[in-house]
Amino acid sequence: MNMFSDIKSGVIVDATFGGGGHTRRMLDRNGLTVVAIDRDADAAANAAELASDERFVFVRGSFGNLDQLLDAEGVQSIDGVLFDLGVSSHQLDQPMRGFSYRHPGPLDMRMGDGPLTASEIVNEWAESDLASVISRYGEERFARRIARAILAARPIADTAALAAIVREAIPAATRQTGGHPARRTFQALRIAVNDELGELERGLDAALDRLSPGGRCVVISYHSLEDRIVKQKFVAAARTCVCPPGLPICVCETVPQVTIVTKKALGPSEAEVIRNPRARSAKLRCCEKVAA
Numbered sequence: 121m122n123m124f125s126d127i128k129s130g131v132i133v134d135a136t137f138g139g140g141g142h143t144r145r146m147l148d149r150n151g152l153t154v155v156a157i158d159r160d161a162d163a164a165a166n167a168a169e170l171a172s173d174e175r176f177v178f179v180r181g182s183f184g185n186l187d188q189l190l191d192a193e194g195v196q197s198i199d200g201v202l203f204d205l206g207v208s209s210h211q212l213d214q215p216m217r218g219f220s221y222r223h224p225g226p227l228d229m230r231m232g233d234g235p236l237t238a239s240e241i242v243n244e245w246a247e248s249d250l251a252s253v254i255s256r257y258g259e260e261r262f263a264r265r266i267a268r269a270i271l272a273a274r275p276i277a278d279t280a281a282l283a284a285i286v287r288e289a290i291p292a293a294t295r296q297t298g299g300h301p302a303r304r305t306f307q308a309l310r311i312a313v314n315d316e317l318g319e320l321e322r323g324l325d326a327a328l329d330r331l332s333p334g335g336r337c338v339v340i341s342y343h344s345l346e347d348r349i350v351k352q353k354f355v356a357a358a359r360t361c362v363c364p365p366g367l368p369i370c371v372c373e374t375v376p377q378v379t380i381v382t383k384k385a386l387g388p389s390e391a392e393v394i395r396n397p398r399a400r401s402a403k404l405r406c407c408e409k410v411a412a
């Protein structure tokens with residue numbers, strides 16, 4: 121379902137350009153200009169293919185700095201914004217990026233060129249901090265066992281070694297459930313390395329402020345931590361009253377910033393999952409800016 125189909129003209133921000141699939145579909149529609157953002161150097165290289173289209177501009181940076189990035193481009197208000205979160209297939213499939221537990225590679229996991237790497241977390245952080253990251257960002261119930269095993273095995277050289285240590289730390293009887301035993305730990309490290317949840321909070325706040333009336337914010341998320349933030353931000357922005365509970369009448373005169381278009385998150389169609397199995401866990405939410 122195309123959440124931007126009613127937007128016939130104006131500026132759409134693709135905050136996660138990646139391979140540019142969504143941007144290309146937007147540019148197929150004549151009235152739209154796309155400001156595309158990504159913090160990954162490979163995404164910047166992909167964007168070069170579209171450089172001759174005057175309705176397209178690419179900005180290398182993090183969407184957590186959306187205000188600064190758009191100010192620098194002279195873009196004040198926007199008519200739509202898309203966040204297609206997480207890592208791209210391209211990033212996952214490149215062992216040298218260190219995102220995959222299936223292929224040996226360096227413990228990197230950076231989407232951009234920030235200072236923190238997975239190696240620093242795995243090889244230098246205190247056991248309690250490591251366990252806390254794995255528990256909070258991986259929702260991994262064996263986080264403490266995994267952190268203990270990691271400390272015992274230091275120094276850990278690469279993703280293959282880490283995946284094997286995590287696998288061994290998880291009780292054999294539970295290894296078969298929920299996919300690869302290292303999946304949750306790798307997710308946790310990736311989120312911490314890239315401050316993914318902080319980026320999402322800052323990016324959404326800026327995006328909702330910048331939308332013009334009738335403009336839409338669309339977010340595709342891939343795990344419950346992201347989806348929870350999106351849902352809570354949309355609900356907070358759609359609130360019509362913030363009076364303390366118990367007041368007989370509303371006195372706050374709160375004006376909602378948005379209306380929620382997707383009352384429940386939308387999942388992928390079967391055809392989409394067949395085309396792209398990684399879309400299986402995708403959840404799409406959309407809200408629309410209220411007229412001022």
Ligand SMILES: C[S@@+](CC[C@H](N)C(=O)[O-])C[C@H]1O[C@@H](n2cnc3c(N)ncnc32)[C@H](O)[C@@H]1O
Nearest residue numbers: 136138139140141142158159160182183204319
């Ligand atoms: C799922 S992919 C997007 C795929 C894209 N929609 C396409 O059609 O090819 C996510 C992309 O978002 C980028 N990304 C993730 N977090 C980001 C952030 N905070 N700021 C900028 N780019 C980010 C990643 O580098 C990756 O290229």
